[in-house]
Amino acid sequence: QVRLVESGGGLVQAGGSLRLSCATSGDTFSTYAMGWFRQAPGKDREFVAAISRGGITSAADSVKGRFTISRDNAKKTVYLQMNSLKPEDTAVYYCAADSSNYVSPRASRYDYWGQGTQVTVSS
Numbered sequence: 001q002v003r004l005v006e007s008g009g010g011l012v013q014a015g016g017s018l019r020l021s022c023a024t025s026g027d028t029f030s031t032y033a034m035g036w037f038r039q040a041p042g043k044d045r046e047f048v049a050a051i052s053r054g055g056i057t058s059a060a061d062s063v064k065g066r067f068t069i070s071r072d073n074a075k076k077t078v079y080l081q082m083n084s085l086k087p088e089d090t091a092v093y094y095c096a097a098d099s100s101n102y103v104s105p106r107a108s109r110y111d112y113w114g115q116g117t118q119v120t121v122s123s
Contacts, residue, residue, distance in 0.1 A: 002026050002112040004095045009117030012085055016121070020080040022095030022114060029076040033098040036069060036080045037107055038091035038119075047105035048093070049080060058103045063089075085121045092116040 003025040012018055022034070035050035049059040049069035057069055068081040078095060096110035104110075 002028065002032070002097050004097060004112055004114035006093065006095050006114045006117040009093060009119045011120045011122065014085060014087055014121055014123050016085050017081070017083045018085065018119060020082065020093055020095075020117060020119075022078045022080075024076045024078075024097065026076075028099070029097075030073040031099070031101060033101045033103050034069075034071060034078040035096045035098065035104070035110055036078075036093060037096060038089075038093045039116075040088075040091040043091075045094070045107055047107070050098075050103045050105070051078065052103045053101050056103055058105065060105070082119070085119075087121045087123045090119060090121050092118050 005023050008020040033052045036048040039045040051057045051069045066084045071078045094116045095114040097112040098110045
């Protein structure tokens, strides 16, 4: 079992930045692909970015050039650096782990999920 705990969310003005962190438990973090998803009120959960255990990344078109995913295997933590934030980025952001190490935008591929952290971007 892998436990994921997100942090770093909050309220920020448009154009600002936040860095989300996702700390994990267990000894298998370095073997997993990790992803970030988000869900706005009344909308489906959507893919934001993912990173393989080797550092290969993928990001949604809506965040490319603004958001960067990274990981620190020694700290068992994955990060999401969010710059140039827009009001439409407002959502609950979830961290997820995929034991197959497949960098995928499909939420169904991920085995473990955190409880989420709220990001609110004011205009």
